[in-house]
Amino acid sequence: MTTRCQDIAAALVDERLPRPPGLEEHLRRCVECRALAGLHASAASLRLPDAPAPAPLPREAILGEVRRRQHRRRVVGSVTATAAVVALVLLASPRVRTPVPVDTEPVVGGPSEFSLQVGQPGSSEPTAEPDRVETSALAELFGEVHGYTRTHPSVADEMYAPFGALTAWVRPPDSMALESEPFRTALVAFHATK
Amino acid sequence: MGAGETSLDFDALVESEQAALLRLARRLVWDGEEARDLVQSALADAYEKRHTLRDSKAGPAWLRRILVSRAIGHLRRRRVWNVVREVLDLGPAAQPSPEERFEGVERWRAFGRALRTLPAQQATAFSLRYLEGLELDDIADAMNIGRGTVRIHLYRALQKLKAADALRGETP
Numbered sequence: 462m463t464t465r466c467q468d469i470a471a472a473l474v475d476e477r478l479p480r481p482p483g484l485e486e487h488l489r490r491c492v493e494c495r496a497l498a499g500l501h502a503s504a505a506s507l508r509l510p511d512a513p514a515p516a517p518l519p520r521e522a523i524l525g526e527v528r529r530r531q532h533r534r535r536v537v538g539s540v541t542a543t544a545a546v547v548a549l550v551l552l553a554s555p556r557v558r559t560p561v562p563v564d565t566e567p568v569v570g571g572p573s574e575f576s577l578q579v580g581q582p583g584s585s586e587p588t589a590e591p592d593r594v595e596t597s598a599l600a601e602l603f604g605e606v607h608g609y610t611r612t613h614p615s616v617a618d619e620m621y622a623p624f625g626a627l628t629a630w631v632r633p634p635d636s637m638a639l640e641s642e643p644f645r646t647a648l649v650a651f652h653a654t655k
Numbered sequence: 656m657g658a659g660e661t662s663l664d665f666d667a668l669v670e671s672e673q674a675a676l677l678r679l680a681r682r683l684v685w686d687g688e689e690a691r692d693l694v695q696s697a698l699a700d701a702y703e704k705r706h707t708l709r710d711s712k713a714g715p716a717w718l719r720r721i722l723v724s725r726a727i728g729h730l731r732r733r734r735v736w737n738v739v740r741e742v743l744d745l746g747p748a749a750q751p752s753p754e755e756r757f758e759g760v761e762r763w764r765a766f767g768r769a770l771r772t773l774p775a776q777q778a779t780a781f782s783l784r785y786l787e788g789l790e791l792d793d794i795a796d797a798m799n800i801g802r803g804t805v806r807i808h809l810y811r812a813l814q815k816l817k818a819a820d821a822l823r824g825e826t827p
Contacts, residue, residue, distance in 0.1 A: 471806055475791055496817070523698045
């Protein structure tokens with residue numbers, strides 16, 4: 462389509478535009494523009510048959526639609542506000558880390574590799590005497606761990622007797638620290654020095 | 656619709672324009688029931704925005720603009736739904752509306768179907784221009800677009816209706 466054809470097409474569709482000079486001559490020569498002129502004339506003469514008019518809308522139908530919209534907006538607004546508050550609470554609350562169960566508790570400040578080998582059962586090699594510092598550290602460690610892992614202090618204590626079964630519910634978790642291999646090895650060494 | 660001068664004006668405006676709006680909506684969507692729903696939604700829109708209408712003389716054009724905006728959205732959704740229905744093979748398209756069956760003329764039915772396949776803006780511009788007989792300025796105002804854009808929509812609509820063999824160089 463040439464620029465000339467575009468001008469002609471615009472003038473055909475929009476009758477208020479000035480008719481370009483030589484319009485009739487162009488229509489005689491250009492098949493496309495002639496077809497467009499025919500289509501425009503055909504469309505302009507369309508006369509749809511009048512279908513029966515729909516019943517008029519009562520005032521209440523319009524107001525009912527307005528009320529339904531207001532109700533929908535209120536519901537959507539309250540749901541959005543609730544979701545926002547929940548999201549805010551979740552974001553603001555401190556994160557609780559789930560404790561990871563550890564099979565073997567690391568013994569902080571425990572005996573060195575050398576001292577753990579001292580006095581191992583069945584060891585026939587001559588052993589070096591552990592120094593006093595290590596012995597006292599082991600003694601402290603033993604007392605500390607023992608204190609932590611007392612069995613059911615609340616259950617055993619008579620002060621808690623009036624609370625009945627509640628004491629069993631609030632008892633601390635059982636600790637396996639004394640059962641772990643490094644600690645048992647350390648205990649052997651500790652008892653050997655006593 | 657309530658107390659006050661504005662609401663009384665709104666009542667009078669709705670009463671005087673409702674028949675024209677129903678007719679226009681029927682021309683735009685080719686279905687009496689859909690047209691009624693469309694006018695109801697448009698009048699509800701207008702009621703909610705009635706305080707923005709400053710000049711009561713602009714009321715009819717204002718209502719028409721609201722209705723045309725609603726109709727364009729409706730036609731877009733219907734067109735998308737028809738495409739989805741074809742793609743998913745959900746069965747035949749919508750049955751001919753009462754308007755398409757009105758005269759029982761096969762050509763009108765084909766014309767209505769072809770008009771439904773046009774993009775919403777083109778179909779609306781075509782209906783307002785050739786079925787409602789509006790001037791291009793009024794169409795531009797109703798569709799909230801420029802006069803040049805209306806010309807482009809009309810040109811493309813004519814070409815597509817010709818390609819669909821729904822419009823020839825003669826009156827159906």
